[in-house]
Amino acid sequence: MPRKAMEILTETMFYVLMALQQGPMCGIDIAAAIEDRTQGRLLIGPATLYTILAKFEKEKYIQEVAVEGRKRTYRVTEKGRRAYESELERLRQCLRDAEREDL
Numbered sequence: 111m112p113r114k115a116m117e118i119l120t121e122t123m124f125y126v127l128m129a130l131q132q133g134p135m136c137g138i139d140i141a142a143a144i145e146d147r148t149q150g151r152l153l154i155g156p157a158t159l160y161t162i163l164a165k166f167e168k169e170k171y172i173q174e175v176a177v178e179g180r181k182r183t184y185r186v187t188e189k190g191r192r193a194y195e196s197e198l199e200r201l202r203q204c205l206r207d208a209e210r211e212d213l
Contacts, residue, residue, distance in 0.1 A: 118200065122152070125144045125148070126159070126163070127190055127193065127194040129143035131194065134176070134183050136183045136184070137156070138181075140159060141153075141159055167184070169189075170189050171186065172186055173185055173187050
């Protein structure tokens with residue numbers, strides 16, 4: 111059965127929502143939080159980041175909470191928090207499946 115759009119998050123989408131679990135952030139703060147969390151393994155460029163933020167805003171996963179000039183600050187919504195938790199559980203299940211010894 112085909113999956114619905116946004117049912118499974120890409121790695122970068124997952125990390126954007128992960129960063130926003132810490133509280134409201136602007137794009138630069140989100141990118142820095144991702145780089146820090148992954149110890150530089152995942153670097154997200156502005157085009158990718160702002161494409162994800164626009165998609166998340168459209169899907170109501172995030173909400174813009176402040177604008178200062180060109181700086182926009184976002185917070186995760188309850189819908190976004192549920193999407194993050196759902197993806198986290200899906201990834202945990204993938205790990206449990208991979209670690210099963212009866213393969």
